[in-house]
Amino acid sequence: MKKENYKVIIAILVTAIVTGIGVFIWSNSLENIGFIEGSLSYPSDYIPPDMRVCAKNINSEKQYCTNNSIYDANKYTYGTGYKIEVPTGDYQVYAYLPKSPDWKAYYSNYVVCIDSGLYEDCNSHDTITVRVFSNELTSKVDPGDWYK
Numbered sequence: 444m445k446k447e448n449y450k451v452i453i454a455i456l457v458t459a460i461v462t463g464i465g466v467f468i469w470s471n472s473l474e475n476i477g478f479i480e481g482s483l484s485y486p487s488d489y490i491p492p493d494m495r496v497c498a499k500n501i502n503s504e505k506q507y508c509t510n511n512s513i514y515d516a517n518k519y520t521y522g523t524g525y526k527i528e529v530p531t532g533d534y535q536v537y538a539y540l541p542k543s544p545d546w547k548a549y550y551s552n553y554v555v556c557i558d559s560g561l562y563e564d565c566n567s568h569d570t571i572t573v574r575v576f577s578n579e580l581t582s583k584v585d586p587g588d589w590y591k
Contacts, residue, residue, distance in 0.1 A: 477575035481584040482520035496525040498534040534573045538586040551588040
């Protein structure tokens with residue numbers, strides 16, 4: 444075989460390997476992302492427009508936040524919701540107002556209990572861990588326990 448043929452074969456192999464590694468890295472970066480979505484609420488007759496929602500990873504403690512409200516009266520309980528893109532993992536989700544950052548409304552057992560209509564039996568304010576899977580939307584995560 445001629446020397447030029449070896450060079451072409453080696454060039455093709457190197458190109459294929461580099462392309463394969465690039466595709467692998469790109470596909471893994473896409474697969475490790477999911478979404479959390481839910482309705483917003485506030486103990487008033489309106490939902491403040493500056494409300495922020497955060498998802499805190501319970502292992503790394505890294506927080507992913509948004510202040511972009513989504514308005515859809517048919518989809519969200521009080522017509523306002525949110526959606527956050529996060530890496531796969533386990534999260535605690537809460538809402539707060541920038542002027543009162545220590546007053547947080549978590550997604551908790553209380554919220555789930557109230558949403559099911561069991562008002563008298565809703566005593567637990569324990570936060571609920573939200574598990575986010577790759578390329579999936581975890582919905583109905585409503586950070587509304589302003590009384591925790």
